[in-house]
Amino acid sequence: MNQLKKDGIIAPFPRDGFELATHYFPVASKANSPFKLVLRLLHWVEGYPMSSIKLLTIESLAEAGSFLGRVCTSLDALDDEAVELGKRFHAWDGRNTNELNEFVKCIDNDERKSLVQNVISEFEKYKPVMEAEFRKGVLMADFNDANIIMNSGKISGVIDFGDCVHSWRVLDASIAMAYAMLSSYAKPEHSLAAAAAILRGFHHVYPLTDGERKHLRLLVAVRLSCSVTLGAYSYKQNPENKYLLLHAKPAWRALELLWNECQQEDVDKLFCIACTSISTKDNDPDHIDCADISFPDPNLADPLNNSRSNIAMKKCLPPSKKVKTMLNKDGNFSVTFVTGNANKLEELKRMISAGGMPLAMQLRNCKIDLPELQGHPDDIAKHKCALAAEKVNGAVITEDTSLCFTALNGLPGPYVKWFLDDCGRDGLCNLLAAHDDKSAYAQTIVAFSAGAGKDVKLFHGKTIGKIVRPRGKHDFGWDPIFQPDEGEGLTYAEMEKEGKDAISHRGRAFQKFKAFLQDEAINMTV
Numbered sequence: 001m002n003q004l005k006k007d008g009i010i011a012p013f014p015r016d017g018f019e020l021a022t023h024y025f026p027v028a029s030k031a032n033s034p035f036k037l038v039l040r041l042l043h044w045v046e047g048y049p050m051s052s053i054k055l056l057t058i059e060s061l062a063e064a065g066s067f068l069g070r071v072c073t074s075l076d077a078l079d080d081e082a083v084e085l086g087k088r089f090h091a092w093d094g095r096n097t098n099e100l101n102e103f104v105k106c107i108d109n110d111e112r113k114s115l116v117q118n119v120i121s122e123f124e125k126y127k128p129v130m131e132a133e134f135r136k137g138v139l140m141a142d143f144n145d146a147n148i149i150m151n152s153g154k155i156s157g158v159i160d161f162g163d164c165v166h167s168w169r170v171l172d173a174s175i176a177m178a179y180a181m182l183s184s185y186a187k188p189e190h191s192l193a194a195a196a197a198i199l200r201g202f203h204h205v206y207p208l209t210d211g212e213r214k215h216l217r218l219l220v221a222v223r224l225s226c227s228v229t230l231g232a233y234s235y236k237q238n239p240e241n242k243y244l245l246l247h248a249k250p251a252w253r254a255l256e257l258l259w260n261e262c263q264q265e266d267v268d269k270l271f272c273i274a275c276t277s278i279s280t281k282d283n284d285p286d287h288i289d290c291a292d293i294s295f296p297d298p299n300l301a302d303p304l305n306n307s308r309s310n311i312a313m314k315k316c317l318p319p320s321k322k323v324k325t326m327l328n329k330d331g332n333f334s335v336t337f338v339t340g341n342a343n344k345l346e347e348l349k350r351m352i353s354a355g356g357m358p359l360a361m362q363l364r365n366c367k368i369d370l371p372e373l374q375g376h377p378d379d380i381a382k383h384k385c386a387l388a389a390e391k392v393n394g395a396v397i398t399e400d401t402s403l404c405f406t407a408l409n410g411l412p413g414p415y416v417k418w419f420l421d422d423c424g425r426d427g428l429c430n431l432l433a434a435h436d437d438k439s440a441y442a443q444t445i446v447a448f449s450a451g452a453g454k455d456v457k458l459f460h461g462k463t464i465g466k467i468v469r470p471r472g473k474h475d476f477g478w479d480p481i482f483q484p485d486e487g488e489g490l491t492y493a494e495m496e497k498e499g500k501d502a503i504s505h506r507g508r509a510f511q512k513f514k515a516f517l518q519d520e521a522i523n524m525t526v
Contacts, residue, residue, distance in 0.1 A: 001161060003082070010156055012043055015043055028240060051146045054184055058293075062198070064201060065203075066205045068158075070206075082138065086165055107232050119255075120225065123222055135170070139163075139164060139166070139175075146160075153441070174220045177216070187250065192257065196290075197290050197294075199275065200293065217267050224251050232248075257298075335395045335448075337397045338368050343476060377445055389449040393452055394451055394452075395451055401445075403440060403478055408431065432467055439467075441462055461504070461512065464484070465483050467481055475493075487500075
């Protein structure tokens with residue numbers, strides 16, 4: 001902890017003048033309370049745990065990976081005495097995965113027991129190679145969303161160093177990737193993207209070797225196997241401690257997803273892409289682009305069904321009669337933008353045709369009454385688009401926009417439309433009246449479906465800024481109160497249309513959608 005403090009990394013370093021002491025404390029088991037525990041007084045770390053954020057973004061996970069890279073760089077500078085102290089046996093140390101064999105019997109489900117045994121067997125096969133090639137150092141060893149501290153929407157610190165151990169350095173990354181798969185961002189079917197985001201941020205600051213990258217999927221599976229196995233063992237010893245079951249269900253799902261033999265090669269490719277295709281905004285490691293790795297998890301029953309189907313359609317199948325019904329008389333692709341706002345349709349047409357490369361498609365807008373959905377923004381966008389495609393019986397675009405206040409943990413988020421209707425622009429500003437932190441971000445999720453029953457594709461755009469008192473034209477929602485960091489001090493409402501398009505959350509989302517259409521050449525309609 002003192003080493004991290006020396007390098008400017010916020011952690012709960014020990015308070016001077018307070019020695020280690022033992023005290024009796026209540027624990028999860030009533031039968032064993034109070035229990036004698038070791039106590040050490042540490043400095044307070046200001047902020048809130050990442051686990052408290054319900055609308056966590058993939059960019060925050062990438063930022064967390066970068067932060068962990070800094071932590072590892074600092075720990076590599078520990079002196080020899082500290083390194084020697086770290087050389088202890090720890091059951092959760094990935095190097096000791098073969099020790100799990102003793103505890104696998106505590107897993108009640110035979111299929112899951114076999115899954116863990118398969119991971120252990122694979123680990124034992126490659127352990128000699130990993131032992132010889134992997135770099136070693138003192139690990140933080142528990143970089144999860146409950147220990148990652150945020151402040152004003154940014155990663156600010158890390159707590160809980162009880163699992164520190166000298167082991168393979170790459171394990172710090174794989175442990176963080178495993179727990180990212182259980183985070184609030186991952187839970188709505190984005191666990192692989194969550195793991196890839198952590199990896200992208202980490203590798204950007206602390207590059208992994210080719211050998212370390214080659215075994216990442218196995219090492220992430222190793223941590224998940226350790227979690228479910230030792231969790232099952234501990235729960236059998238102490239059924240009163242329900243905390244031990246907290247990660248069990250999502251951890252099993254993540255492990256099954258990683259170890260599904262139908263998609264192992266694709267997961268390896270994803271992790272490779274996360275390491276080799278890194279772009280940042282103005283070379284700022286806190287703004288790592290994750291657009292190319294932000295996608296839903298595949299279906300477990302047939303994980304590659306959608307991609308296989310689309311590839312086969314593009315390469316092998318002639319256009320069907322249904323496709324022709326989606327073309328207008330000029331042979332252009334007809335798409336319905338589901339909105340009753342003519343300004344939004346005009347804005348979309350301007351964005352799609354920007355750069356002198358208009359697409360051969362006809363855009364029209366249509367207002368459709370859809371049920372008001374609640375939940376994670378990605379889930380809302382998917383369901384809304386699928387329902388719209390059924391009603392239109394053709395290709396549709398929907399867009400869902402959120403305005404997220406850092407001080408309010410992401411609110412009003414996707415519900416900003418109703419906040420604006422009820423409170424007005426001044427009312428939205430007043431929500432932050434008691435908070436010094438006025439930072440916020442605007443996010444748009446564009447959803448596209450080629451027709452009823454077709455896959456829904458999502459395209460994300462995000463712009464960081466702050467909330468100010470209304471300035472500029474009052475003809476476009478909450479634009480007058482949002483001042484983007486890249487806007488040279490202007491609110492959206494004070495900017496020229498082209499300038500706003502270049503940096504706006506909506507502009508970024510629609511540019512990704514445009515690139516998708518150009519790449520696909522409208523073959524998604526087949």
